[in-house]
Amino acid sequence: MAPAFAVFADFGSRPAGLSNAVVRHHRCAVASSYVVVTAGGHLAVDFVVPDHEDTAEAVLRLETLGTTAPVDVVLNGETVAKEFRLPEADTPDALCEYVLSVPGTALLPGVNVLHIRNADGGGGVLRLRSLALDPVEAAERTRRARAARGGGASVRTYATERRPLGAPVWQPGPPLLVHLDQGESLADPAGQEPPTRLAWRGTDGIESSVAFRTDLSGFHGHVRGADGSLGEVRGTLTEQQPRPDGPVAARVRHFVTEEDHNGVWRPAGRLGLLLDDGAPLERVTWSGRSGGATSLSLVTEATGSAGATGGERRDITDRVRELQASDEFTAAGEVAANLLGTARTKWLAQESDPEVIFVFGAPVRVSSYSLTSANDFTERDPSDWTLEGSHDGRTWMTLDIRQDEHFRRRFETKEYCLATTGAFQHYRLNISDNCGDHLTQLSAVRFFDGGEAAPAPETFAFIGYRQAPGAEPVGYRGTNVPAPATGAAPGRTDGQGGEGEELLAGDFSETAQSLQEAAQLLERLTRYLRH
Template identity: 50%
Template structure:
């Protein structure tokens, strides 16, 4: 019998030798929730003779106290089965059952897991595995091997500043760290080139994490996340190429090759990472500090002159705008005599760049009429994440002497921010504020990128002494075809990965036939 498993802890679910249908269930990032009269059906195949000795079924849930019924080919195997109360409230719990060989039939079989009929509680199902009695654990091993290829993790995140009771939405977190051993991280910490630091501990099933952070301005807070996707490498990197290094391990000056290290860590702040430390599930620990060369978008060394980078603005948002008259914030990016108008004597404009840049000058152009609408007092601020802002330039009592006058404002700044905010706190006496243009200027390497050249650090195998660890950057990305995913409709057919489910032509044909059967069902 091929290994049979259904892993609901990822989206889409990982399936092997199984087509899964469900009814009255909710698909969560880390489990499948069965409500009142809800059920899951696993349609799988057996080869025949080797199943005479029976099979071993393992069902894993989160939490306890919710009964379930288990049927195989329409016959009850267990009724009102309740998991014991052990571990924490959300701790995974396994229940192992022996299935008599006479209940299995050569060819197609149907396993059903039914939730509570009384409507009390939710049965949170994470995995189901089925093994021949002679080789218990085979499906778990196959599932673990398959999961190791899905080494790109995406999380939705929240932050809670110190002394605050409210969690605030934050940018997503995407990471992939692999030394070639496909070991999943248990703890992870990193520091950006702006000085911001973050450390997290991941749940055993990788469904979420909890940690803390120190922002670039020193602000502290908690950090947590929920798994939103787990993808295969390299197709799942979402266009964010990892850093790749050819590495060596050394002790007492003797260095030996140790394979390739890949690091992808994107926390949404668009700030390069300079240090990464992690401990994996096997107890191995590593820490690396990256050295980097600053290059321009054209690949040349950064110079001192300024250039206009307004064309790299991908979004501009205003606290308000006169949309009915077409006098909107987007007009500020055009080289024309259009304008932006807001019916207030204070206003904010937020500019998001395609990539971080160290803006050191900006210009404002007055609009066509009403001089009393001209800005007079304002602050220019920069931010990496859109929540913590640093004031870069402050102006008070400024005046425009004519219409469509452009004035330049230069200031000292070496920090590369992706977001800039113009906060206008007063105008020239009117009830409205208006501008015709805003231009942003930065150094010749206006959108500087940090190209990692090498790293130095340590690697500590589990139970052994740590060794030196160093690496040299490998140019160029890797690529291979992405998997094809299909999603079925009725009895709600669970979305799974066909490349995981079908292991040979026979099973592929059976799977496609089953999919067609579901699609024909009215």
């Protein structure tokens, strides 16, 4: 286990991630992924060294963006570095790390105060991404632990391609978003290391299994479609965020978890999970480089009306926001948009096998649909077709198949029930044949009994197993909880001396490693809030 006084402050997340630290600032501005220390400003980091801790030397690491102003480092009133000049960075936003040696004699039992000051008198700024202070004998271990922690909790987006078995050409696939945050402490970095292997199944029945490159820049694997077809899949990293933010944050599922140890369920921390390739997740398994593995199956319990699960039948055709037809007779106004109306108009395609794609404003569940024949020529009526659903408009799942259908009269409506009622945003009516003409026509298409597939009215849970490196597997389960609060008011830029200091809002989940530390740190917080 890392020594208790190891200090870490990550300003690349909101709120800032803090370990054994309380951070105050003066003449600083809190940006999205760093803290700006203006000329004459400083950060004050309060941390605790246990009474029994005996350290000959410590290592201070500063992670900055671009070339920065000269820095003064003061620990408990003792100057460690005076106007420390940082080398020129290759680019203005280059991420640079600088290491300073701190004598153990400067550390005191109990509360210590570290000041990082901008010593530039000419108006230069210091853009600080993170800082860490560790005993020299543990500095490398904790550096690797934090690297694993940041890699595991980041959000990575991959552009994917798929190639059916035996096919020579790769086809574009849906993007893949990956985020696994098991919230482990620095004492157990394996819990936060990024996955090296990942396998999952969506509610659309598609199963994928991939292995990542060492630097996580891409992956290669295989995929089995819902119909049993096999193929390859590969991905290339296109974007990486340190933490979920904006719309992505709203898509992360959060759980409070437990582990089964000899029949006793014990708390096992929080889990943040996002694995999205267009279909809702059904089960997932991942493993890390250290040998740990986790597998879980997700359970969804609908607490609101799901449309196709009973209740009043509803027509949801008015939720269609876009149509895409393979052909339409625009000169006569017999276009695909007429399919959504109630007047006796029609859609005419100059094909015997046309298709129409209906795009809804949000995913909906459809329990049945209807087709209405047009005004003339029974030979133009569809006879064979499939209705398919898709989450992304590229990968399709067959929902219904009809053959040798016949309409007995003009403007007759026939309704068809679906056995599969998953929630999809795209529905495709793929007509493979009609009743003998080279043209195909319909008067209307309607959809019924759909409910929006928003996560708000659902409660998620999971069961599975978890295996730490070198340990026996244990049962693993979780219950859904709201996302942790991430909002923090930005710090102000204040030039009013020491009275302008403000507390930097932070996530203190790793701050207190003992009751003694918790008491001392909370005491300082209480004093700040009172005054």
